[in-house]
Amino acid sequence: MKPVNVGICGLGTVGTGTFNVLQRNLKDIARRAGRSVQITHVGARRKPDVNLAGITHSTDIFAVAKDPNVHILVELIGGTTVAKDLVLMAIEHGKGVVTANKALIALHGNEIFAAAEAKGVVVAYEAGVAGGIPIIKAIREGLVANKITSVAGIINGTTNFILTEMSEKGRDFDDVLAEAQALGYAEADPTFDVEGIDAAHKLSILAANAFGIALQFDKVFTEGITEITTEDVQYASELGYRVKHLGIARRTESGVEMRVHPTLIPEKRLIANVDGVLNAVLVQGDAVGPTMYYGAGAGAEATASSVIADIVDMARDIDSPGLVPHLGFSIETEDLPVLSAEEMTTSYYLRISVKDEVGQMAKIAQTLSDHGINMEAIIQKEGPESETLVPLIILTQPVKERAMNLAIGALEALPSIPNKIVRIRTERLDG
Template sequence: MYRDPVESLEPLHHRQAAIRTLRVGMIGIGTVGSGTFRVLARNRADIAARAGRSIELVMVAARNLERAAGIVGDSVALTADAMHVATHPDVDVVVEVAGGTGPARDWVLAAIAHGKHVVTANKALLAVHGAEIFAAAREKGVIVAYEGAVAVSIPIIKALREGLAANRIEWVAGIINGTTNFILSKMRDEGLDFAAALEQAQALGYAEADPSFDIEGVDAAHKLTLLAANAFGMPLRFADAQVEGITALQGVDVACAEQLGYRIKLLGVARRQAAGVELRVQPVLVPAAHLMAQVNGSMNAVMVKSDAAGLTMYYGAGAGSEQTASAVIADLVDVARLDGVHAAQHVPHLGVHAHATNALAVLPRAAVHTSHYLRVPVHALDQIQAIAAGLAERKVPVRQVALAAERPGVGPQVLVLTGPVEQGALDLAVHALQARAEVAGPVTTLRVESLEG
């Protein structure tokens, strides 16, 4: 039977008007928390229209209440007790943006136990305690959303869980730490050594006073753990990830990579293999013409290879107050839309395979199969063929051999690009190479990633 469009919309209008506001309690009002408050207030009408209901910040827990009051004014209840927010009956969803893995775990688990949804940008918390947190969320039927924990302004979790839902994901690779990417960009563009580039990053606010988590690759590994879990439906395996930072990277290798037509990036790689999943963070050589090599400064990028969509790439800011707030509020919109839907349909959640204990083992370092870059110090320029022969004796495929361009204070260097070879076999070949009379010092090795389909 035909119904007048205006008449048919009238009941819907009344139903929407009756939907209750989503009440948000926030733990932490620092960089991310303050950005979340500003964006929620500024774009309130647009956010409500997209969510289908209003989203209102009703309570904030902060260590410095005077500072918090200066940010949120008198429209939001303030408390110094984070657990009060986590358990308050007038809070529907808890946004945890305080950071850390100790008290934050207790707050999140308390919120879940009280039937509250959780949104967090805390990648360390989820990488370390995610299995426990997601199990509790499944049991209570609530949402745990974490888009802001992975690549800040890039909606990569939604891309994996929604946009690429039809696909079998083959691999995910990303520049997912803005601090290290800024440092590497400075080392290449200005010829700085690592220490000088780090000092500049700290002076400009791109690096913390203690930058260890960033420069040692730990932050990127936390994020990669979440990406792999979403891509492959595997458990969170942060403890099994191979993690190497950039603290030992030398300026000479940045220059030599350029000479060979490559750029060095700190890359997180999760790749599905027949025997398991590669889960690793390390500085690698990427072809200079590749899109990933053009990601400079503090920007982030993630590339996904899937069977139906093929190669897709996602690019955006890797840090920032309102940039992270954008992801946090996107998760709040998901909560507003999905509240009351069965827990298995909560898109930001890891899904039904996240609790599996026997799925997709993480490959050990020795079993990872890639091409490699070697820089071999030698006593004389005419020893280049001896180095190539030494590698061939160990069945390492040699793709290219060259002499490094002369640099002040650096002796003769032979540069080698290998074909694909298992890490264990390469380690044995390098050990044998190191013992040869032609070799004048430690051999440097880095992996090479083509990032091809």
Template sequence: MYRDPVESLESLHSRPALNRTLRVGMIGIGTVGSGTFRVLVRNQADIAARAGRAIELVIVAARNLARAAGIVGEGVALTADPMQVAAHPDVDVVVEVAGGTGPARDWVLAAIAHGKHVVTANKALLAVHGAEIFAAARKQGVAVAYEGAVAVSIPIVKALREGLAANRIEWVAGIINGTSNFILSKMRDEGLDFAAALAQAQALGYAEADPSFDIEGIDAAHKLSLLAANAFGMPLRFADVQVEGITALQELDVACAEQLGYRIKLLGVARRQASGVELRVQPALVPATHLMAQVNGSMNAVMVKSDAAGLTMYYGAGAGSEQTASAVIADLVDVARLDGVNAAQHVPHLGVHEHATNALAVLPRAAVHTSHYLRVPVRAVSQIQAVTACLAEQKVPVRQVALAAERPGIGPQVLVLTGPVAQGTLDLSVHALQARSEVAGVVATLCVELLEG
């Protein structure tokens, strides 16, 4: 007899729970932790139906116990000692949302040692200590899930591990830091310089008082290392990511990119090449008509190129309490469904790859081939030919040359878009340009990413 393969949520609710309640201990009850508790309580029936059993928070570790009590109310035990959560006999899974890389490592390893599954939204922890944590989890036969650590509300880890499981991934590229994307959007839309756009981001709560991790590209590099590990089955290689932030980006280059038909985005790019993998975070020009160029404000997006599915794109909020909670609870639902099967196959864990020794090499910066944008200040408009002649001498392919629109107080600027060229060759050509008498200032360079199929 035919049966509709799509069951309604109501029919799921009518099923009896498959197992006892999944008991959760949480370390940290700040922005993400409080959002996780709210969503767990508000949507508990739907979550239980999808998980096959109830999910209940039983204990929370917090620095401010009075504040924590005001959030979780009665019925949830409180402690100031995270190790009590990690070792608690009535906890099945530990949710670590306190942040940091030092104490958090110890708490997570302790939880694993006590046979607990772990869910975390802490990308810095995994980028720095992930190899050790995943190896410990594999030895203990528990899962480490981290969807909320990569792209907040976007289920990109699940997409790579499950939705695209049949595919060979060729590249992954993403806008994976909401703070930097907000700043770049303001620089383009309102003509602000970097400092003014950053100040606005801080005033609105999009940037921390110390925004270094965001604007220097470090946060995006943490996330990119996790994306690459899942895309290519390679160990975490955060230390090998080439990282350039947006602090040196000038409003002039944002305007010139717009003139040429491009927008500047801070991109994380992981691309498989014959000789290795590119891992880089840097501001780059993207065609203004491309979907990635339409990702504005604090939103995130990740694009994946794979052999069978082709181009796929995933879009969603890049920050937020309940947005991150959505990913954390999705991981809890995955853990709830384990029921004795191999954890590494059913939870966003790196599985067999975390201890790989035959991993793809990470390409050095000089060997990466991309197209480039150059802005060359010259002493006179007539000197545009001197710029193109110098690039030709350096064997740099030139696709387009233009003069920047005139701006008060700024001399003539030659704008160049190159074809694909090794970064090492491009660096030498910029050095040669800088030595020319016709060049009146510092040559600005940015990568160009077409993100084509």
């Protein structure tokens, strides 16, 4: 199929991230989209710091909206005035639009979508809510069978970072806010984040998709985190709760609740343990029950991930119904070798029942070392097993299974280790 031509307007953080990810994963994206996705035009006031070979650069972003070769316009300039004009012009010219601009959608989405529907084009905004988490897709496609009864999310990373630091380190709001600003997690003027406006934009978008109502940002009850004190975070913790800044939309018998505010959540809940700048959205459906979606809510490439997902959805549907390939990738599958168990690498938990004699520990450590296995932790327990055998628990660093098999064979050959050694693999699983 013919390539899809993408025009990107705005090459700030997210624009550059989108540019870079699209270029870096060009081949895989084409295999998944069933056609290649190429950037043909960028609109940015200044010449951007990316390789523009073969790409038109316009200082006037509206030139991208008028470019007859561009199929999809990506709006990443932010704001709600020029961005709105740009998006409406792109629609007028029959282009699909992808945006990460939650304020634009929350405030002008009803008007923009009406214009898009009149022209038969699509405006997509997955990146506008919870960054890289495909939550819009989950709600309106993955959970399409459900009557959704509630959505509750940590949908602003800045406030979650601040509350996490206050909770874990007993720090003050002002102190953490200053650090968040230094780290680039918070703007110089943090009002949109700490007063909950950004979360309210996102919540109104989630609620519309969950309940089939219009966008109604002005009806979201909104309270920020500026009045949360370390003292209250501490008392909440004593009662078994964590304080999180949540956006909550709920369908009740009398109507829909939309609210953004600091919230105590029982600490046992998974979402209560989503910390730092990360986001998570908990959705309740009548058929599926609770489901939760977790990941980066901001950042150049995480947001780009959702921008590109929208581009590919659109690219699949240009000309003909867009089929998602049966195993995710079209054309032939890749012939990556699958490793045998012996070639796999993991850490290990070992439980060794060893005779309670002098020098055994050293002998075991030496045997492991001889096989290139480093220990990370070791505990010796009083033995429940018998009077002469004591359990020795070892955590190792990552090692090939082959080496571990040999080491265990050597250990089990020792007269001081009469029983089979128990091994369970161990994974750090960052994130």
